[in-house]
Amino acid sequence: MSLFLDQKYLMLMSNRLPLFKKKNDHTYNCRCVLCGDSQKNRRKARGYFFAYKTDLRYKCYNCDISLSFANFLKAQDSNLYSEYALEKYSEGHNVPKLANVVPEFKFDEPKFKSSDEKLIDKLLDRVDTLPETHEVVLFCKNRDIPKSKFKQLYYIDNIKDIVQLNGKYKDSIKGEEPRLVLPFYDNNGQLSGVTCRALRGETLRYITVKVKDSVPLIFGLDSVDQNKPIYVVEGPIDSLFLDNAIAVGGTSFGKLDQTGLEKSKLVVVFDNQPRNKEVCKLIDKNIEQGYNVVLWPQTVAEKDINEMVMAGHNVKKLIKENTYNGLTAKMKFIGWKRC
Ligand SMILES: [Zn+2]
Numbered sequence: 001m002s003l004f005l006d007q008k009y010l011m012l013m014s015n016r017l018p019l020f021k022k023k024n025d026h027t028y029n030c031r032c033v034l035c036g037d038s039q040k041n042r043r044k045a046r047g048y049f050f051a052y053k054t055d056l057r058y059k060c061y062n063c064d065i066s067l068s069f070a071n072f073l074k075a076q077d078s079n080l081y082s083e084y085a086l087e088k089y090s091e092g093h094n095v096p097k098l099a100n101v102v103p104e105f106k107f108d109e110p111k112f113k114s115s116d117e118k119l120i121d122k123l124l125d126r127v128d129t130l131p132e133t134h135e136v137v138l139f140c141k142n143r144d145i146p147k148s149k150f151k152q153l154y155y156i157d158n159i160k161d162i163v164q165l166n167g168k169y170k171d172s173i174k175g176e177e178p179r180l181v182l183p184f185y186d187n188n189g190q191l192s193g194v195t196c197r198a199l200r201g202e203t204l205r206y207i208t209v210k211v212k213d214s215v216p217l218i219f220g221l222d223s224v225d226q227n228k229p230i231y232v233v234e235g236p237i238d239s240l241f242l243d244n245a246i247a248v249g250g251t252s253f254g255k256l257d258q259t260g261l262e263k264s265k266l267v268v269v270f271d272n273q274p275r276n277k278e279v280c281k282l283i284d285k286n287i288e289q290g291y292n293v294v295l296w297p298q299t300v301a302e303k304d305i306n307e308m309v310m311a312g313h314n315v316k317k318l319i320k321e322n323t324y325n326g327l328t329a330k331m332k333f334i335g336w337k338r339c
Contacts, residue, residue: 002088006056006069009084010049013077019045026051027133033076035063040122043161048131061129120183120191123164124154127180136180139199144309149240154181159196165211173209177202182236184249185222186215187259193217195236195249208249216255219247230261231319233269238305241315242269251282263290267323271304272296274338283337287329294323295336 003026010028014020017030018037031037032047037060046061049069056069070088074081128150130137136155145153156162157178163170179196186192193210195217210217219236224246231245232253239245248255253268268291273279286293300318302308308315324332 002054003051003056005088009073032060032062034065037062050131050133124156124181126151127153127155135199143306145240156181162209166209169209184217184219189222216258217249218255221246229267230265231267231269234271241305241309267292269294272300274336277339280337280339287333292323292325293329294319295332297322
């Protein structure tokens with residue numbers, strides 16, 4: 001009941017909250033009016049109202065303030081707060097004590113670390129900084145993506161804004177939907193591109209934007225340990241389920257030649273498509289070239305690593321037990337392919 005009342009009063013004052021919108025049931029978002037939110041990006045809105053126990057709570061991911069809706073309202077509009085308190089009181093709820101509840105608001109300067117801060121952090125929200133009930137967080141959780149990887153992922157509210165990374169895409173990006181953003185970095189940790197995954201079933205599942213034309217887009221390249229086995233998969237999301245993994249984004253494993261990574265350290269993990277002629281040709285070629293390759297056992301029906309994880313397979317173990325090279329790989333491959 002209190003949640004209902006909180007939401008009613010939030011609606012009454014919502015026209016005063018910039019970029020206010022409902023995100024989903026009991027979650028609302030706006031630019032933070034307490035700290036002023038990002039000074040560099042006017043589209044950033046990092047204030048969230050969300051259900052906490054039986055009340056609505058406010059949290060800003062820019063200034064880190066966290067307070068009950070009652071206190072938020074009191075700080076913003078004392079007249080409306082009086083009405084709210086009266087209504088809440090008549091309902092029999094505890095009225096928050098009026099005295100000494102006004103929080104001390106900190107009007108800190110926005111926390112940008114000047115030029116060395118990643119461009120992408122200025123433009124987008126990192127998934128690990130968003131509330132548990134946020135659409136993109138729910139998407140990642142539903143796909144069993146490990147929480148420890150959320151800090152590598154970003155969220156964009158409107159895909160059109162991605163052209164700020166490279167104006168060349170201005171006319172080719174038509175939609176305005178929100179997406180999950182997976183950033184690619186080069187060996188020096190510089191952003192080389194992003195791929196944006198659909199969250200709401202759009203036909204165009206991935207939209208890729210290059211920031212640098214000269215470097216091959218390989219996901220995870222910046223954080224790979226070259227002294228350990230490096231797993232090379234097709235999809236960036238799939239790579240999140242493995243340790244020390246990179247993704248070529250598709251089947252263009254030829255890019256690996258440009259990375260300077262030592263061939264003997266690489267384990268090439270194609271999707272599980274023994275009936276796909278093109279894929280079989282590529283695996284054959286990789287074996288010829290001396291790569292370690294993974295041939296999924298017939299007990300696995302799923303097509304990619306994410307599906308396998310969601311079906312309950314121990315993917316790391318499967319990979320360890322089904323990696324082959326040279327002559328063994330050739331023989332295993334003949335028995336494996338179905339085309
Ligand atoms: Zn704030």
